[in-house]
Amino acid sequence: MTTSENAPSGTLPAGAPRRVLGTTGPRVFPLGLGCMGMSALYGEADRAESLATIHAALDAGVTLLDTGDFYGMGHNELLINEALRTASAAAREQALTSVKFGALRTVEGGFSGYDGRPEAVRNFLAYSLQRLGRDHIDIYRIARLDPAVPIEETVGAIAEAVEAGHVRHIGLSEVGADTLRRAAAVAPIADLQIEYSLVSRGIEEEILPTARELGIGITAYGVLSRGLISGHFARDRALSPGDFRGMSPRFQGDNLGRNLDLVEALRKVAQGRGVSVAQTAIAWVLSRGEDIVPLVGARSRERLTEALGALEVTLSAADLAAIEEAVPAGAAAGERYPAAQMAHLDSEH
Numbered sequence: 204m205t206t207s208e209n210a211p212s213g214t215l216p217a218g219a220p221r222r223v224l225g226t227t228g229p230r231v232f233p234l235g236l237g238c239m240g241m242s243a244l245y246g247e248a249d250r251a252e253s254l255a256t257i258h259a260a261l262d263a264g265v266t267l268l269d270t271g272d273f274y275g276m277g278h279n280e281l282l283i284n285e286a287l288r289t290a291s292a293a294a295r296e297q298a299l300t301s302v303k304f305g306a307l308r309t310v311e312g313g314f315s316g317y318d319g320r321p322e323a324v325r326n327f328l329a330y331s332l333q334r335l336g337r338d339h340i341d342i343y344r345i346a347r348l349d350p351a352v353p354i355e356e357t358v359g360a361i362a363e364a365v366e367a368g369h370v371r372h373i374g375l376s377e378v379g380a381d382t383l384r385r386a387a388a389v390a391p392i393a394d395l396q397i398e399y400s401l402v403s404r405g406i407e408e409e410i411l412p413t414a415r416e417l418g419i420g421i422t423a424y425g426v427l428s429r430g431l432i433s434g435h436f437a438r439d440r441a442l443s444p445g446d447f448r449g450m451s452p453r454f455q456g457d458n459l460g461r462n463l464d465l466v467e468a469l470r471k472v473a474q475g476r477g478v479s480v481a482q483t484a485i486a487w488v489l490s491r492g493e494d495i496v497p498l499v500g501a502r503s504r505e506r507l508t509e510a511l512g513a514l515e516v517t518l519s520a521a522d523l524a525a526i527e528e529a530v531p532a533g534a535a536a537g538e539r540y541p542a543a544q545m546a547h548l549d550s551e552h
């Protein structure tokens with residue numbers, strides 16, 4: 204199958220639903236497409252299918268394409284570049300790029316810290332614009348707080364890029380309430396990108412209320428807990444080397460078994476509603492507020508179609524109670540990242 208055969212038709216759905224990211228951010232389709240798994244961290248990806256998935260998402264009205272310059276060391280941005288180049292003009296115009304920067308990588312694929320210095324921001328940005336083939340990035344954010352650089356300096360450098368027209372909006376990723384406040388005092392923040400799902404509800408106590416107080420939207424990632432609660436993850440699934448899930452505490456031994464038991468409880472609720480487990484998990488995140496936009500990590504048109512089906516699911520109070528009983532807050536076994544990566548999460552301190 205060639206890319207052009209799968210290019211979007213250019214007929215975008217009229218009156219497609221929208222959510223607004225914060226008080227100053229863009230209007231976006233209620234689901235964003237997270238492109239990470241098309242280049243890294245979830246094993247081999249199929250390039251033609253990845254491109255077809257991006258095109259199908261744009262055709263369905265999806266606006267937000269999320270990436271990071273470190274996803275496959277530039278590979279993901281180049282993939283998005285190709286997808287947009289081969290899309291219709293209408294689809295290309297509607298696409299909004301959300302880019303994370305700052306992660307330092309090694310040749311072997313390791314992560315060796317974060318760099319949020321203003322000169323690093325300008326450098327990362329120059330490379331990303333070139334790789335994406337765009338004259339601006341719609342939302343730009345550091346992937347993790349650089350503990351050596353005050354957030355005011357990092358956000359200040361992005362604010363200068365906004366002034367210069369290279370960036371439209373400023374975002375943040377995995378930061379806690381204090382950092383949100385400090386950043387918002389420097390410049391308007393459109394959204395906080397952070398893990399949020401039935402099994403990762405850490406933001407509910409302090410971070411989400413703070414974001415709401417400050418008028419900052421949420422782009423939620425890991426809404427399927429990286430496939431764990433998608434209903435498709437098998438207990439005996441073989442993972443290739445380099446697959447994040449091979450190191451993730453939630454996918455190990457007893458933890459995996461306990462977490463998949465939660466999924467089976469969720470499956471019963473989903474079956475009662477005649478929808479899939481993944482749709483139930485995505486619909487649950489959508490139900491948490493109009494200011495929350497789930498980023499789904501679909502890597503195939505089949506998974507994308509399933510994810511988009513979540514938009515048709517309205518959960519009643521009884522459904523929400525049944526979901527809560529199946530997967531109570533805090534029920535997941537294992538942390539959401541390995542210890543070394545947890546240490547980089549300002550949101551967890």
Ligand SMILES: NC(=O)c1ccc[n+]([C@@H]2O[C@H](COP(=O)([O-])OP(=O)(O)OC[C@H]3O[C@@H](n4cnc5c(N)ncnc54)[C@H](OP(=O)(O)O)[C@@H]3O)[C@@H](O)[C@H]2O)c1
Pocket residue numbers: 236237238239240245269270271303346376377396397423424425426427428429430431433435481498499500501502503505506507509510
């Ligand atoms: N800011 C951050 O720190 C951060 C961290 C991680 C991710 N992100 C962003 O958030 C995006 C989403 O994260 P994620 O990929 O970890 O989250 P996810 O959507 O929870 O997980 C994606 C995984 O779920 C599986 N899956 C099964 N059914 C699916 C369905 N119907 N739709 C979509 N996926 C389905 C996919 O498996 P198969 O492909 O094997 O079918 C894929 O491996 C990423 O692409 C990235 O852009 C941000």
